[in-house]
Amino acid sequence: MSLDNLVTDEQTAPVLCLPHQCEFLSDAWLEEARRFFDTHLSRNSSLPAFSITERFTNAPPHLGFDDNIAQWSVCYDGSAIHLGRAPAPSDVKEAEGKEAEVKNAEVKVEGDYQAGLFMAQIVGALAPQVMGRGLRELQHLFGQGALRSSGPTLPPAVARLIGLFHDHMARITVENPDIAHRARALGVERHVREVEEHGYTVIENAISPDFADEVREVARRAVMAHDGYQLQWMLYHGLEMERLVQNAPLMTLMDASLGRGAVIASISAIVRGPGAGSIPMHTDYSMIPEPYPEFAMTGVGVWALEDWSEASGPTWIVPGSHRERRAPRKGEGMDRGVPIEMPKGSVVYFTHGVWHWQGDRSEAGERVTIHSHFNRGILRGLEPKRVDVQMLHRNPPRLGEMLGEDDWFDKLDARGRDYLRAGHMARLQAFTDRQLQTLLQG
């Protein structure tokens, strides 16, 4: 069977996730929310009354909301649950003795859809520091006013239920599949175009300086515990690494150049001190025959965990060298290279077999980097995959996608191929291709 047969007709509403996943605030999301509250409230009849209304503007158009405003509410009056698209009523007159509690426990959340989705994908609502750090990164990425909430602190039993609900939904809520809409919402539309034109781009301040410090500490500690220079499999060194690897702006560039279902090739850390660079001019295409294909096979994001200047020994790149569609010959291209200078918390992304090397470091101290290397989903990774069900459980589907959980490779059994995943990835990629063209055409 050709995968083309599995692509949804453009006239029908696209289904862009697997059956056990959903898009934020879609009808499927709302149905799962209803199932959650029905199940949990039937077990706990003594819960105080509460109501929550969330309203997000600038939702992706394919979800079909009027004026692209996505809204939902849940209201518990002490005896029954009310869940739907309309705002929760503020004058509920329900179970006796509960009316005042509903009014007092009325919470409202408003903001931008992509910002809401950013928080909606974070698992760990009841774990120490997780939501606080998530909120810090949200405000860094989208600004202070991107999400606004009002209302009282929820009673502890209600807060616990909402925390469990949040995590349950976060585990199944996929990234916004409309890459053009997402790139605009995340402010990386220009960067997607730059990658096509120059073979690389820099997203400045993609994470907060505090997060950069946290990642640097994790990376340095892990590398020093081994050979003191370089370490692979950095994904498996804790929550900081799991969050970094799923960084939404960087992953949007990965999606644009490598397609959906791109897999981790390797997540590595390098610690280096002063001296000459130790990685000479090269491309990241190994064993790929020349001429290289016109589409990108692999992409690397290098995270700056300190400020990068020419003196700090940054990556050097030869802009436009991806158009050569071959590896550099001995001594070629150094005169056309540019040093990547960027502030702490930025990431340089390069792809398409662009030429690059590690520069000399004239400053004192150490440069610590994380190299987030992905391959197109039809390729193998460099690191063997180690899919840990607990890691998947504390993350949104984005992490599973990059570990190969959503595609059809390695899923064949005696009964045949996994056509569910094959069809899903074919539809998702067809939608991505269409939306990417609208972005690239301006």
Ligand SMILES: [Fe+2]
């Ligand atoms: Fe490289």
